[in-house]
Each structure stands twice: as C-alpha cells, then as structure tokens.
Amino acid sequence: MLDDIDRRILRLLQADPATAMPELAEATGLTPARATRRVDRLRADRIIQGSHAIIHWPALGYAVSVSLRITLDKAVARAFDEFISAARAVPEVIEIQTFLGRVDVRLSLIARDLSDYQRIYREDVLTLPHIADIEALMTVASVKSDESLPL
Template sequence: MNDLDETDRAILRELVSDASLGAGELGRRLGLSQPAAWRRVKRLEEAGILRGRRIEVDRAALGFGVTVFLGVRLATKGRISFEDFERAARAIPEVQVVQHVLGLFDYRLRVVARDLADFERVLRRRVMTLPGVGNVEANVVLTEERRPGPLG
C-alpha cells in the first residue's frame, strides 16, 4: 500500500506519538468522524503498515539504569553457529534486542542492567559464554532520543 494520503500520514504520526488513541479521539484530532477514522486505521492494519500497538516501559523506573549496545563478532561462522548464537542470546533476560547485522560485527545486542557492576556480571557470565562468541565491543548509552522516522 503505497497510496498513503496526508490523512493516513497524520493518523500514523498520532499513533506513533500515542498508540492508545481510539478512533473517536483520532477523529476529533484530525477532523474525521469516528467511523471514518476507524476505517482508515483498519485499512492501515490490513495493509500491514500498522502492526500491533506497544506499551513503552520505563526501564530506569524498574531499576534498570544502564543500557549497553554490544557489537558481537562470532569466532566461527556457519549457519548452525548463527542459529545457536541467536537462540542462546534471546534466552538471556537482560538482552532486549538481537540484531543480525552487516559490517564489522555479526550481531548487535541491546542489553539492560541495573548498574555497571550488574552489566559486567551479565557480560562475563552470560554474553561471553554464548556459542561462537569471538570479539565483543560495548557502547554504554548516555542519553537517548527517540524519533518516529519517516512516515511516507
């Protein structure tokens, strides 16, 4: 579905900002009736442009004050090594995201920890023992700004 009009883009912007908005509130904000807003949202869902709605959890409020991006290069490469690594990495609760990437590293992991000592424990006892791990580079997140990205 590449025929998004400005109203579709406005709906996407509103929902990226607040995924909990209902069709009635969307309609009020955009000058549409509730049924018209609902139909447009439904069409965006059916086209695969909208896929679910998420709740954002404040990790710091839950006691996870440190976020680290890890670049991981596997020592041994092969289909089985990638699958084994991915399965084991996804099993670590502190690993929030596992991305298979192209470039200097084979994987990028987003890891959360309570503090730096907790991160060191996760790194030594869990990440470094993953199957096939070779080199690891850590980047501690100091600040983060999220942007919705292009919407059409």
C-alpha cells in the first residue's frame, strides 16, 4: 500500500520525471538514500514503469495526426494477433489500442502532410490484414493530453 511519502514522490515524478534524487529527497523530507530506496521499491513493484520524453511531433515535421478506428473480420481466428503484429511494423503508428465493442482497434498515426498521410494510408494501412471496416478521424487540436493521476 502507498503511504503519503510514496504519493508525494509519485506526484513530483509525474510533474518532472527528471527530478534529481537530492531534490526529490528534500521535497519529501527524506535522506537521498531513503528516497532512492523508495523509488527503487516503486519501480520493483512496477508502480513506476519508466520515464519517457514527450515529443512534440509538429516540431519534427509531422503536422498531421490521425486516429483510425478499425473493426476486424472476427471470422478469422487469429485476426487480432496478425493485425496487431502487422500494425506494429508501420513506423508512423505511434499508438495501438484494443477495445471491446464495435470498434476493435484504434491506431494513432502521424504524417508529415496530407500527401504523406495518403501514401501511408494506401501503402501501409490498407494492406494490414483482416480489416472489415475503417474510420479515419483527423486531429484538429489536442485539448488535453495528461496521464497524471491525482495522487
């Protein structure tokens, strides 16, 4: 079970994953050694599963973001596995989610511009196996993107 110090550590790391251990220790009232042990335990318990850079794709020339809702042909026994394996190989696919319901899979993909998206869609997406239906939703604006939990 998490105590108040664990929650404080998680809040601080959510706000800035690059927080140095001495700063984390000072902010939580622990010694650096005790703070390190706490963080190590949170990692060992898989509560902290890593840290990552958040990339602003337009700054790298990817101006188009599209969400594809895909329904698979459920008559094929390995449709999910084969589709996901093939989708992972598309470099522009940055996220794959599976669902219960009418839509089976959502792919998030990025492209440099509309002609690049059209190429990716025709050459890579439409050749993915077992697609029964597909709906493309182009992102106009990302209003909120935050994975932080209120701890």
